[in-house]
Amino acid sequence: MIKFILVVTMSAGLIGLVTTAASPAQAGPAGRGELLSAVPITGLTPAQVTELLAGHGIDTGSVRHGVDAYRLEYRTTGADGRLVTASGAVALPRGGGHRLPTVGFQHGTIAAKAEAGSVNSDNNRLAPITFTAAGYATVAPDYLGLGTGDGPHPYLDLPTETSASVDMLRAADTFVRRTGRTLDRRMLLTGFSQGGPAAMALGRALQEGADPRFSVRAIAGVSGIYDLFGTQFPRALDGTIVPKLATISTAYYLTAMNRLYTIYGQPSRAFRAPYDTVVEGLFDGMHSGLDIAANLPNTPADLLTDWAVQQLRRPTGPMLHAARASDGSCTGWTPRAAVRLFAATGGDELVPIGNSTQCQEAFQGRGVTTPITDLGRVDHNTSAKRAYPLMLDFFASQR
Incomplete structure (x- = not known):
């Protein structure tokens, strides 16, 4: 998992500073999801997006928009239930409609706060840019303890990944409305590696009513650590x-x-x-x-x-x-939304495909058809880069 901490140089111009705070009516219970600040971190034209993605071997056929991304800081709860500060990124397309279809992206493993996608232009920012250039708003939490968040990161702890992600959705919803646009709250969820089970757990939480304002339209995981x-x-x-x-x-x-x-x-x-x-x-x-x-x-x-x-x-x-x-992000529940898994059949040096087949079997045992899209014999990072454009096709089919 650590291997995919790869820093890239992005051609991006920063735009003006934005700071804001949520009103009490928009915050989650006991202050959860309260938006504390929003700072621009990336601005890319369509040509710059195309150059960036092509340089990383990502298909650029879906690029339609420029991208503006922001780092949000917001309130969530730590493992002990106390309020803490967390961070994440929101990417918005330049142009498009007023109500934006929305992808929730859960990133893969990093160890250093400074390597989070909201802080550093590394691989964890490539997925949000890919989705947003196709016309989606993308909400990408850093999880607890990464980016500018408080404390150490509770690696692979599904409860805190889920609570931080739900609260990031609340904060992002507030922020986007303040830009004069709105998120489509019927979420399209996805995640890579560590983010695969995080996306599944978030999907379960939203399906079970963690915040009734949000629902799940589809879930797509790539090379996830599900087992x-x-x-x-x-x-x-x-x-x-x-x-x-x-x-x-x-x-x-x-x-x-x-x-x-x-x-x-x-x-x-x-x-x-x-x-x-x-x-x-x-x-x-x-x-x-x-x-x-x-x-x-x-x-x-x-x-x-x-x-x-x-x-x-x-x-x-x-x-x-x-x-x-x-563990168990694919067990003990029955998704009502469409689920698609993406994985390399061979060559993944970090996450064996058995993780995906076990997830598939768990869901299919509960009557949920869960196809696995074969990404070929490629390494872990490449599996993600191959999957992101395919996820866009899957999301487009879910209306």
């Missing part, structure tokens, strides 16, 4: 996933879950020396993927204790509570 303990962690431990990347991702998960559930207490219970003295500090939101990689060993076996390996294979106690909160 952590049945597919992802077993493949991380058996060498199927590139070992260095498996080392980083398991360390990220364990340190994040320990902050929420006190899984291991002392780092030495989960991590071998000498890494037990440094691993938690690497995931403080200040270290880049390259920094983390340079300070961790090359294989999970060199990092993880036997106890940690066993917990990743068969979680018990606090780890089982963490597993229940971070």
